[in-house]
Amino acid sequence: MLNDKTALVTGSTSGIGLGIAKALARQGANIVLNGFGDVDGSRAAVLEAGKAHNVKVAYHGADMSRPAEIEDMMKYAGGQFGHVDILVNNAGIQHVAPVQDFPVEKWDSIIAINLSSAFHTTRLALPAMQAAKWGRIINIASVHGLVGSAQKAAYVAAKHGIVGLTKVTALENAAIGVTCNAICPGWVLTPLVQKQIDAKAAEQGISVAEAQKQLLSEKEPSLRFTTPEELGELAVFFCSPAGSNICGVAWNMDGGWAAQ
Ligand code: NAD
Numbered sequence: 001m002l003n004d005k006t007a008l009v010t011g012s013t014s015g016i017g018l019g020i021a022k023a024l025a026r027q028g029a030n031i032v033l034n035g036f037g038d039v040d041g042s043r044a045a046v047l048e049a050g051k052a053h054n055v056k057v058a059y060h061g062a063d064m065s066r067p068a069e070i071e072d073m074m075k076y077a078g079g080q081f082g083h084v085d086i087l088v089n090n091a092g093i094q095h096v097a098p099v100q101d102f103p104v105e106k107w108d109s110i111i112a113i114n115l116s117s118a119f120h121t122t123r124l125a126l127p128a129m130q131a132a133k134w135g136r137i138i139n140i141a142s143v144h145g146l147v148g149s150a151q152k153a154a155y156v157a158a159k160h161g162i163v164g165l166t167k168v169t170a171l172e173n174a175a176i177g178v179t180c181n182a183i184c185p186g187w188v189l190t191p192l193v194q195k196q197i198d199a200k201a202a203e204q205g206i207s208v209a210e211a212q213k214q215l216l217s218e219k220e221p222s223l224r225f226t227t228p229e230e231l232g233e234l235a236v237f238f239c240s241p242a243g244s245n246i247c248g249v250a251w252n253m254d255g256g257w258a259a260q
Pocket of ligand 1 (some may be wrong): 010011012013014015016017030034035037038062063064065090091092093105113114140141142143184185186187188189190193
């Protein structure tokens, strides 16, 4: 379905971003990876996922908190396999603390990585998508783009912000074949959440398995984690012909979290 398309997925060396990159590669899209950590392993996993279509995989290590590096990545991505047709803004970090104790530098970096980076990639990707009259921008927000949780001021602010950016981008491009939508996952068992589970276990002197159970039962009625594979399939749906008139939604995949 996505042969000859190029997808750039930020923060795709781990977790949800890697899951989405693999799902898009399975549909034939060439992929530009970004993120830190295990680049070779991620590249191999995406090549394997897309091997039936001979997909090509490139990588740029831009730090999403730095606009100049983002500009460099967008130029690089456009020069690899043709312009970016599918942009997935996924890179993100978390920090938990009450508002009055929230470290200012953590606030700044969460807003930069989880929100402002999506503004930069979007503004730089749009002209080529508009010229081609086809584009898909998928912002990985969170259920925290729809509801709040204590101790997550910067994250919740950034995720509500990205839902707003999604709506405006969708409205400005609705008539020209470029859609923009947000995906709002509940708990997904990735390194970002594992850190929170480990902290809970240490704080309460309970096992990691018990902390995991508590985390799910506090918020997620399905009592299970959403998987990167499920989120990848939702991203694929947004890129499919059936998704072409979906504009500006914030689509939660959260086991019922936001329905409460
Ligand atoms: P993760 O920690 O597994 O992956 C984060 C990715 O972002 C990694 O590839 C990392 O290298 C990259 N990254 C971090 N800082 C970066 C920077 N400055 N520049 C470039 N890349 C950077 O986390 P994840 O859980 O897969 O999270 C991915 C996205 O999904 C985030 O936006 C997160 O807020 C969102 N999300 C996660 C959950 C969850 O439960 N895990 C729920 C809702 C939303």
